Amino acid sequence: MIPLYLIGGAALFALGLHALVVRRHLVLKVLALNVMGSGVFMVLLALAARGGAEPDAVPHALVLTGIVVAVSATAFALALILRVKAVTGRAYLPERNGDDPA
Amino acid sequence: MFATGLDWAAWAVAVPLVGALLAGLLPRLGPVLGLVFGLLTALAVAGAVMGVWHEGPVRAGLGGWDVPLGIALSLDGLAALMLAMTAVVGLAVSIYALGYLRSSQTRGKFWALWLWLWASMNALFLSGDVFNIYVTLELVGLAAVALTALSGGAAALGAAMRYLLVSLLGSLAYLMGVALLYGGYGVLDLAALGAAMEPDKVSRLAAVLMTVGLLMKTALFPLHVWLPPAHGSAPAPVSAVLSALVVKASFYLILRLWLDVFPVLTVPGFELFMGALGAGALLWGSLLALRAARLKQVVAYSTVAQLGYLFLVFPLMAVTPGAWQAVVFFALAHACAKATVFLAAGSLQKAAGHDRLAQLGAVMRKEPVTVFAFGIAGASLVGLPLTGGFIAKWLLVDVALQGHAWGWASLVLAGGLLAGGYVFRVLGHAFGRGSVNPDHRPVPAVMVWSTLVLALVSVALGFAGAASLELLALHGGRT
Amino acid sequence: MTAALLLAVPLLPLLLAALVPWRGMTRLQWLTPLAVLPGLAVVLFLPDGSHASYPWLIMGMDLQLDATGRVFLLLTTLLWGAAGLYGLGYLRGQDHTARYHLFFLLAMAGNLGLVLAADAVGFYLFFALMSLSSYGLVVHAGGDAVYRAGRIYLIMAVVGELLLFAGLVLHVSAAGGYHFSLMAATPLQPVTAALLLIGFGIKAGLIPLHVWLPLAHPAAPTPASAVLSGAMIKAGLLGWLRLLQLEGPGWEALGWLLVTLGLAGAFLAALVGVLQSRPKTILAYSSISQMGLMICGVGLIFLLPDLGDLLLAAVVLYALHHGLAKGALFLGVGIVERRRAPWVLAVLAVPALALAGLPWTSGALAKQSLKSPLYEALPAWVGTVETLLTLAAVGTTLLMARFLWCLWIKGAARPGALPWQMWVPWLVLSFAALVLPWVWAGEAGSAWSLIWPLILGVVLSLAGLLAWRGLRVPQVPEGDVLLPVEGLARWLARTVRSAPRLWQTAGDGPARARLRLAWRRTRHGAARLEAGLGRWETVGIVFMALLVGVFVSLWV
DSSP states (O other): OHHHHHHHHHHHHHHHHHHHHHOOBHHHHHHHHHHHHHHHHHHHHHHHTGGGSSOOHHHHHHHHHHHHHHHHHHHHHHHHHHHHHHHHSSSBOOSSOSOOOO | OOOOHHHHHHHHHHHHHHHHHHHHHOGGGHHHHHHHHHHHHHHHHHHHHHHHHHHOOEEEEGGGOOTTTSOEEEEOHHHHHHHHHHHHHHHHHHHHHHHHOOSHHHHHHHHHHHHHHHHHHHHHHHBOBHHHHHHHHHHHHHHHHHHHGGGOOHHHHHHHHHHHHHHHHHHHHHHHHHHHHHHHHSOOBHHHHHHHOOOOHHHHHHHHHHHHHHHHHHTOTTSOTTHHHHHHHSOHHHHHHIIIIIHHHHHHHHHHIIIIISGGGOOHHHHHHHHHHHHHHHHHHHHHHHHOSBHHHHHHHHHHHHHHHHTTHHHHHHHOTTHHHHHHHHHHHHHHHHHHHHHHHHHHHHHHSSOBGGGOHHHHHHOHHHHHHHHHHHHHHHTOTTSHHHHHHHHHHHHHHHTTOHHHHHHHHHHHHHHHHHHHHHHHHHHSOOOOOTTOOOOOHHHHHHHHHHHHHHHHHHHOHHHHHHHHTOOOTTO | OHHHHHHHHHHHHHHHHHHTTSTTOGGGGGGGGGGGHHHHHHHHHSOTTOEEEETTSTTOEEEEOOHHHHHHHHHHHHHHHHHHHHHHHHTTTOSOHHHHHHHHHHHHHHHHHHHHBOBHHHHHHHHHHHHHHHHHHHTTTOSHHHHHHHHHHHHHHHHHHHHHHHHHHHHHHHHTSOBHHHHHTSOOOHHHHHHHHHHHHHHHTOTTSGGGHHHHHHHSOHHHHHHIIIIIHHHHHHHHHHHSOOSSSOOHHHHHHHHHHHHHHHHHHHHHHHTOOSHHHHHHHHHHHHHHHHHHHHHHHHHOGGGHHHHHHHHHHHHHHHHHHHHHHHHHHHHHHHOOOHHHHHHHHHHHHHHHTOTTSHHHHHHHHHHHHHHHOOSTHHHHHHHHHHHHHHHHHHHHHHHHHHHHHHOOSSOOOOOHHHHHHHHHHHHHHHHHHHHHHOOOOOSHHHHHHHHHHHHHHHHHHHHTSSSOOOOOOTTTTHHHHHHHHHHHHHHHHHGGGTTTOOSOOOHHHHHHHHHHHHHHHHHHHHHHHHSHHHHHHHHHHHHHHHHHHHHO
16 A cells, blocks of 8 residues: 555656656746655655555654645745746746846 | 754754745844844754764754654755855845835835845755755745845736746746655655665656756746846846856755766766757857847846756766856855845846946946946856865866866856957946046945945955865765 | 064054055155065064964964074065165155155065965955056056056066966865965965966066066166065065975976976076176176076975985075175166165175175075085986076076176166165165175085186176277167067957958058057947837846746756
8 A cells, every 4th residue: 555655656756857858838837846746755655654554654744744844835836926927928937047148 | 952953953943934024024124134034044054064074964854853744954065165155145236235125115126025035045954855946946946036026016026927927937847846756755855865876767757847847947048038037127136146046946856856866867968968958058048138128138048048057967966976166156156146136236226227238338437336246246157266266266267177088178268258249338438538428326335335345255265175075065865 | 472573574564554644644655665564573683483373364374483484584574674675865856755765665565464464365465465566667667668568567467477377276186275285285286286386476477478677677667676576576585385295205397397497497597698888787687597597406305305405405595695686786876876886886885796606605504505416316417407596507607707897887877875775774784785694504615616617707798898888789678578568469459350341441551540440340249139128128028038937947
């Protein structure tokens, strides 16, 4: 059972990474990061069940803290996307690097 | 009871945090709050450094709660030096920002975010367990991104967005590594992990994820592409902090991990690989700095190049175990010099209204003190004598030669020559003859003088090499 | 007390340098010549072997006064003091005096500090400080020719620094510490010796590394030329004396190299110098020629280790004599530029004759003390070297005659007031050049071997004067071998640049345009690659690649 969770977590992480790279819309990128985060949390939870005895409490605390961090990061990212959309009119990353043509 | 170094260190986190909250609530008072809390933070850091100096490295759980439930703080020479570096650069940047940020809109936000960033960095340097490091890393990242976006233009927002995505990706990779480590060893504390570390598959995977995640945040070539736009488009005080301190924070973590947690995993191939990446960064960053047409781009690519030096720590430590001290001293010298250069660039940009190198000559001749500061800091970047950069390069070459690593030694020297190229490329404009620019806007004195003072810190570092190395020798992670 | 005084020697000029550039601090420039006072006090009052450690400074610094250092310190303080005072008068009413004094004081601090430094880091720091801040002195006047001289100077200085740095670090890591006493105890590796030889050789005007010298010395303002030629090139010599491990069994190959190069420099520089027409250029070549004699002396120490002590003392004495005399001559050039009077030329003739070795002058003493140990030496070749040393005096006499002649016919280029700040240090230095080496060392030996080359030189000069009146003197450009080298570099760059295009275009566009084109291509290539790296997809791929790369590398 536990390996399934571990593999699932790793798969989520990989899927999220793939979407983060491939998807162009910024909201989708942020969602992809959240999927990656969920993958990490899943791995942590799977590890909490080590040994089959009483579950370890520390990973739970870590996941809770991680969720708080993820929520605030997501909120901040969404606010930033709104600003990008307001200024540039599109919710995409600018293709050029911002570098001056030399 | 006397306050110990650790008490002071805890204050160094708490004080800017309170300042950030107050500055957020009372944006009108931002400058005053920023200055007062900046000074108090610097004071607390001074106490912490003195504590380490006299009592040696210490570690304790916050509020009496020890690991694994509490938050462990650990303070040793390396952490103290990082705190001091942040305090010196931070204080100069705070004073500079008084003159630089004139529009009330950005001003209100800047101080809250900057004090927040300062508190997070201090917390990061003091963290003693891998999960806390994740939290502080995320705090540093978010505050840095917000500061990048501060000027609100399309370029700044685009750069900030890119920076945010990169930063979150890096943090998540790091967190995955933390999860694997906890799965393998059941502890999070750095020292405990280091003691228990076995060179098995899970540890290696964790090390890879954490290291590459942090590499992303450190902007090591070829993952550096987010850095020049972000550092180039941010307001000058922010660029200075990002280039001098924030990238060093993630490098500090890499160093901390490989010094205290993963040393059993190191193999020659890995050391060579990291050294090669560093060499690539050095050459590529220098080439692009020689190419860039705008002053702040030159400085930003110079950061990319100089970050390469930091990663020479891996091959150098393979031949001389004490090499990391030389590299940390280099980081210190680079922080002071790079912050000065960015501040000076900001002053010149403000005076000219743009930062296109080709048209900057006339303004440079009208701002002799700023150019002088730029020159001193540039000399430190090149590694010319009587600056901190020289001592740093001397130490690097010395440890390389002690281990008969000729290639790395000549790379350090070649990097100095390349740095000379782009520094003199900028300074050359100050000596040329050209028309007088009628658009010259005077720069507030507080900006000019804070830049100069920070430049003189670079010179002072050139005289204080022995003291810094002594502080670094007080390393307590391995206990 | 000793520690404070020793530290004050380099520190006082540094402090003054920190104050001088500020607006409203112009009056402090008057203190510049006084900044040498701690150095003078050290020469006069501290005993040999005084030393002090400053473990808190830089990486732990040691300052020390030994017998050699005392002579060099005397020379350095006198020259810098005199030139500092002279500069006050020379630059009166000119622009940018603050900048001049800043660089002057920085270079002064470096030069004074390196004489006292007893560890490699300190020595290198002060040496580099002196070399690099002198650039500001060389280019002070501005103008295309001066900038060219400055560029060549900077290139040579930086290359020298780099070699020196490499050599010192190598030796330090071999010795396991950077105190000179520790470094002297470790045998010098050939590579290290070569690096030090070239690094210091550039400063000391060792041919063929001397090319910067005839360009930089005339380009600099006159007081700066005096210290460049009198004091700073001696720093290279001092570096050899300190680091090449003179004591011991000797090192034949190195000795022969130095003797050969030194004698070649002494003769070739005299030959080229006689063909010059600018007084300061002639003096610069004379410096190369004289340094050649000193370098030959250093080489002899390696070849005749038994006579090492005597020869070392002789070389040091020669350095003192030449530094003072050359300083007086350079300062005199500035005097003649303002006032062309017979008495000026008469005073100028004193150090000039001393350089040529007129009996009962310091020059005679210096030459004699260099040659007299050779009379007793056994090997047959020593006689040849001794004869060559004597013959070199003919060249010196010719150079001096040519110098005085050119100076006289050139006349007062910039007639103007002659403030006391200019003529007092000049007279003092001329007098010191004549007398001081005597005070230092005792008496001279037989006079004949000194007189005949002098007479021969004078006769040759007069004959040349009569014979060449109508003739054109062949012109050798300043910097002699530099020009072919420069030309070669340009040709090489052109060839390399055009090589890939030879099959494309037969036409030959201007070289500069091609260079620009090549550089633009590199830039565009770099920009394209950077833009490619900056694409978000690439970031993801590189991230993955690094994950894999680090993972694999951890297994290897």
